[in-house]
Amino acid sequence: METSEDHGNGELNHLTKKPRLTRFITESAIADEFAHHQPGVARINNGSFGSCPGSVLSSQREWQLKFLRQPDDFYFNGLRKGILRSRTLVKDLVGAADVEEVSLIDNATTGAAIVLQQIGRAFAEGRFDRNDAVLMFHCAFQAVKKSMEAYVRRAGGSVIEVRLPFPILCDEEIITEFRKGLEKAKSNGRKVRLAIIDHITSMPSVVTPVKELVRICREEGVDQVFVDAAHAIGSVEVNVQEIGADFYVSNLHKWFFCPPSVAFLYCKKSGSSLDAHHPVVSHEYGNGLPTESSWIGTRDYSSQLAVPTAFEFVNSFEGGIRGIMKRNHDEVVKMGEMLAESWGTNLGAPPEMCASMVMVGLPSRLYVTSDDDALRLRSHLRAYYGVEVPIHYQGPRDGEDGVKDEYGIVTAYVRISHQVYNTLDDYCKLRDAINQIVDNKKTCKTLLIE
Amino acid sequence: MNGDASHSKKKPKLSPPEISAEFSHHDPAVARINNGSFGCCPRSVTAAQRDWQHQFLRQPDNFFLNLLQPAISRSRSLVASLVNAPHVDQISLVDNATTAAAIFLQHCAWSFAEGRFNPGDAAVMLHYAYGAVKKSVEAYITRAGGHVIEVDLPFPVKSEDEIITEFRKALAKGKSEGRKVRIAVIDHVTSMPAVVIPVKELVKICREEGVEQVFVDAAHGIGCVDVDVQEIGADFYTSNLHKWFFCPPSVAFLYCRNQSNAGGDTQLQLHHPVVSHEYGNGLPVESGWIGTRDYSAQLVVPSAAEFVERFPGGIDGIKTANHSAVVEMGEMLAKAWGTNLGSPPEMCGSMIMVGLPACLGIGSESDSLKLRTHLRDCFAVEVPIYFNKRRHDRRGEEEAGGVITGYVRISYQVYNKVEDYERLRDAVDKLVNDGFTCASLVEPESD
Numbered sequence: 059m060e061t062s063e064d065h066g067n068g069e070l071n072h073l074t075k076k077p078r079l080t081r082f083i084t085e086s087a088i089a090d091e092f093a094h095h096q097p098g099v100a101r102i103n104n105g106s107f108g109s110c111p112g113s114v115l116s117s118q119r120e121w122q123l124k125f126l127r128q129p130d131d132f133y134f135n136g137l138r139k140g141i142l143r144s145r146t147l148v149k150d151l152v153g154a155a156d157v158e159e160v161s162l163i164d165n166a167t168t169g170a171a172i173v174l175q176q177i178g179r180a181f182a183e184g185r186f187d188r189n190d191a192v193l194m195f196h197c198a199f200q201a202v203k204k205s206m207e208a209y210v211r212r213a214g215g216s217v218i219e220v221r222l223p224f225p226i227l228c229d230e231e232i233i234t235e236f237r238k239g240l241e242k243a244k245s246n247g248r249k250v251r252l253a254i255i256d257h258i259t260s261m262p263s264v265v266t267p268v269k270e271l272v273r274i275c276r277e278e279g280v281d282q283v284f285v286d287a288a289h290a291i292g293s294v295e296v297n298v299q300e301i302g303a304d305f306y307v308s309n310l311h312k313w314f315f316c317p318p319s320v321a322f323l324y325c326k327k328s329g330s331s332l333d334a335h336h337p338v339v340s341h342e343y344g345n346g347l348p349t350e351s352s353w354i355g356t357r358d359y360s361s362q363l364a365v366p367t368a369f370e371f372v373n374s375f376e377g378g379i380r381g382i383m384k385r386n387h388d389e390v391v392k393m394g395e396m397l398a399e400s401w402g403t404n405l406g407a408p409p410e411m412c413a414s415m416v417m418v419g420l421p422s423r424l425y426v427t428s429d430d431d432a433l434r435l436r437s438h439l440r441a442y443y444g445v446e447v448p449i450h451y452q453g454p455r456d457g458e459d460g461v462k463d464e465y466g467i468v469t470a471y472v473r474i475s476h477q478v479y480n481t482l483d484d485y486c487k488l489r490d491a492i493n494q495i496v497d498n499k500k501t502c503k504t505l506l507i508e
Numbered sequence: 509m510n511g512d513a514s515h516s517k518k519k520p521k522l523s524p525p526e527i528s529a530e531f532s533h534h535d536p537a538v539a540r541i542n543n544g545s546f547g548c549c550p551r552s553v554t555a556a557q558r559d560w561q562h563q564f565l566r567q568p569d570n571f572f573l574n575l576l577q578p579a580i581s582r583s584r585s586l587v588a589s590l591v592n593a594p595h596v597d598q599i600s601l602v603d604n605a606t607t608a609a610a611i612f613l614q615h616c617a618w619s620f621a622e623g624r625f626n627p628g629d630a631a632v633m634l635h636y637a638y639g640a641v642k643k644s645v646e647a648y649i650t651r652a653g654g655h656v657i658e659v660d661l662p663f664p665v666k667s668e669d670e671i672i673t674e675f676r677k678a679l680a681k682g683k684s685e686g687r688k689v690r691i692a693v694i695d696h697v698t699s700m701p702a703v704v705i706p707v708k709e710l711v712k713i714c715r716e717e718g719v720e721q722v723f724v725d726a727a728h729g730i731g732c733v734d735v736d737v738q739e740i741g742a743d744f745y746t747s748n749l750h751k752w753f754f755c756p757p758s759v760a761f762l763y764c765r766n767q768s769n770a771g772g773d774t775q776l777q778l779h780h781p782v783v784s785h786e787y788g789n790g791l792p793v794e795s796g797w798i799g800t801r802d803y804s805a806q807l808v809v810p811s812a813a814e815f816v817e818r819f820p821g822g823i824d825g826i827k828t829a830n831h832s833a834v835v836e837m838g839e840m841l842a843k844a845w846g847t848n849l850g851s852p853p854e855m856c857g858s859m860i861m862v863g864l865p866a867c868l869g870i871g872s873e874s875d876s877l878k879l880r881t882h883l884r885d886c887f888a889v890e891v892p893i894y895f896n897k898r899r900h901d902r903r904g905e906e907e908a909g910g911v912i913t914g915y916v917r918i919s920y921q922v923y924n925k926v927e928d929y930e931r932l933r934d935a936v937d938k939l940v941n942d943g944f945t946c947a948s949l950v951e952p953e954s955d
Contacts, residue, residue, distance in 0.1 A: 107568035167799030337781030355606030
């Protein structure tokens with residue numbers, strides 16, 4: 059029986075074969091879908107590696123078996139159709155104008171390599187001048203930073219970093235720093251060839267005003283804009299035309315319930331996208347990035363093929379992906395505020411600059427004074443409290459006081475995630491663990507990790 | 509528990525019904541005589557793979573931080589011992605030979621860009637190099653200003669000498685044009701048509717002629733031919749483990765003679781094109797983390813090795829048995845059809861090329877694909893067909909009806925049975941008797 063409810067992406071339902079559900083997925087069904095998660099672990103780090111429900115894993119296994127059963131038939135008759143179906147669903151989801159703008163790749167890291175390799179080529183082939191600039195945030199994902207080194211610096215380009223203020227109170231702070239960074243990049247008459255903008259930064263995690271930043275790039279004559287949105291799809295609204303970047307990449311296995319691993323790379327139809335190639339060259343070389351990416355040698359493409367089942371899963375929730383995003387956001391903010399209150403600390407960013415992840419200050423009495431300390435604390439929480447949560451060390455900046463709690467400067471933040479499988483209990487475990495460590499007068503350096 | 513065989517007791521040899529059971533997931537209706545294209549993976553190895561996938565899904569942070577790298581190291585060590593590489597640091601695990609080629613060729617492109625190679629310097633490769641490798645050479649060498657010299661290979665081929673002669677000619681051509689031949693890309697076993705190339709000799713010639721870097725594409729190497737990287741002597745050697753070594757899709761190794769350790773000059777090192785935080789720590793480590801993805805195929809190499817040990821003689825025994833069987837089957841087909849083998853048995857591994865009757869009228873690539881589809885759809889036979897364009901183009905007027913222009917490439921792997929090849933034999937016999945020609949086939953629907 060059809061309902062008139064808009065599932066947020068209801069137009070997608072006709073592409074799947076299952077009949078429309080009249081009831082939404084229940085709590086116990088959700089628990090079943092994630093029964094393969096390790097019990098006893100408060101898994102509040104969906105942001106790092108994502109999660110995949112049992113029904114999508116089953117679909118993936120079916121695809122894997124299809125290949126093993128008769129791989130030639132699969133290759134000639136099934137593979138490309140399946141990938142095109144996945145690409146089409148993604149194209150509709152993100153508002154791309156043309157399915158030829160959507161490629162499926164392994165992950166955002168691969169997307170960065172594709173974008174930066176063509177930038178590197180332009181430097182090496184003399185189309186860009188030596189020392190022309192590429193701009194990125196100082197907290198860009200480490201893989202992206204290394205990719206800049208491997209493809210941009212190596213080819214003679216210069217890299218300008220924009221500081222991301224953190225803790226942060228509003229979008230304006232980011233916009234101001236970004237404009238400063240652009241000024242610096244353009245100094246000495248340099249051309250800014252590429253700006254890499256995180257839609258949601260990784261560590262520390264903040265939702266940036268990406269639309270505004272892209273607009274500023276266009277105003278200031280930046281050649282190409284690449285949005286690294288690894289965390290975006292499934293945690294914030296994504297409309298690639300509205301955002302207006304030349305390249306936009308997001309992982310589907312983080313917040314969109316796909317198996318590891320699959321991401322989409324959107325390339326706006328224009329001059330530069332024609333030179334974007336998959337670095338693993340196959341016989342499809344020159345047939346367009348989507349086609350090149352659909353065959354990079356014999357490998358397991360099943361995670362790309364299982365994408366439609368992830369859509370089905372998402373559509374079984376009230377409000378579809380929009381409903382999931384809203385509930386995740388509301389819950390993670392609520393949990394963040396609960397933790398901050400219990401610990402006497404702060405949130406690293408206001409709720410409107412968070413999606414499904416929140417940075418919560420850790421008590422200063424833990425004395426986190428380095429990345430190593432942060433890692434130590436994280437390992438201790440995993441080994442002794444069954445809590446999985448990443449920790450960010452925020453060193454003091456010269457001339458700044460830093461945020462304080464009652465006892466000193468807050469130097470570290472946990473990044474908590476909320477996904478459909480999380481429960482209140484997960485966050486209580488974290489809350490109590492930290493409180494216990496503090497009450498026992500333990501500091502990072504004294505914590506056991508075995 | 510994790511499919512890791514290193515501490516378990518040696519399991520008994522597999523009986524024929526057990527072997528069948530291990531491959532019971534193969535489509536039983538199909539005569540699957542194309543192990544060469546996509547390989548195969550027994551149940552016990554896919555089960556081990558699922559265990560690893562489960563470990564990741566269960567607690568991915570712990571998996572990433574504590575389990576993944578030791579497991580990759582174990583696989584790499586095993587591969588090093590399999591191929592007689594003296595040091596595990598010489599072994600990286602990557603998705604497939606196509607990726608390994610891209611890694612090497614991107615490195616060459618940097619050599620052009622950074623002035624270690626000069627514009628017009630040459631890369632030598634075989635005419636029958638794999639399509640992906642040819643495109644990769646175009647993308648990375650030609651684009652960077654390099655010149656490509658193809659070694660003309662005869663087919664059908666009668667002896668290794670024919671290949672050696674052509675190779676020398678190609679190197680001489682480069683010299684006569686005043687070019688420095690910087691690199692050579694040599695197949696250990698060409699794909700289509702499949703022929704075992706005398707790589708050891710060719711590598712020696714390269715050294716004599718001062719070719720700086722030799723890359724051996726042995727996609728069909730391990731499990732199909734003998735692989736001893738030290739004896740072969742190349743600078744780089746890559747082979748897929750999912751083709752003939754029973755690993756799931758997909759995993760391959762890339763051997764680099766000069767170890768790419770951390771601390772060396774990053775410009776002189778090979779790099780994985782997908783750059784992660786491990787950049788600069790050496791190719792093996794870079795390849796061990798290229799972002800979040802499923803690494804499970806790389807982790808079951810020990811399980812595949814365990815499977816292999818359940819055959820008499822292990823991988824060598826399998827290889828020898830495959831070779832004998834495929835030659836026997838090839839000769840059976842050639843006799844039945846009145847045709848010939850594409851190369852002598854000593855130039856075959858676990859695959860062999862058998863001429864198809866000329867009357868089938870294979871006159872183009874498209875014909876060979878149509879015929880292949882026809883065999884799949886109407887006879888449930890899966891076998892790739894090679895169109896020998898050069899022989900076709902060279903045929904004289906008087907020969908028109910009698911020239912063999914198409915060859916099947918039959919593979920033999922442990923799951924194959926004589927019935928598979930008999931079915932192919934009978935299918936082709938029927939087509940011949942029915943007066944079938946490729947011209948009668950409709951264009952296949954494109955996917």
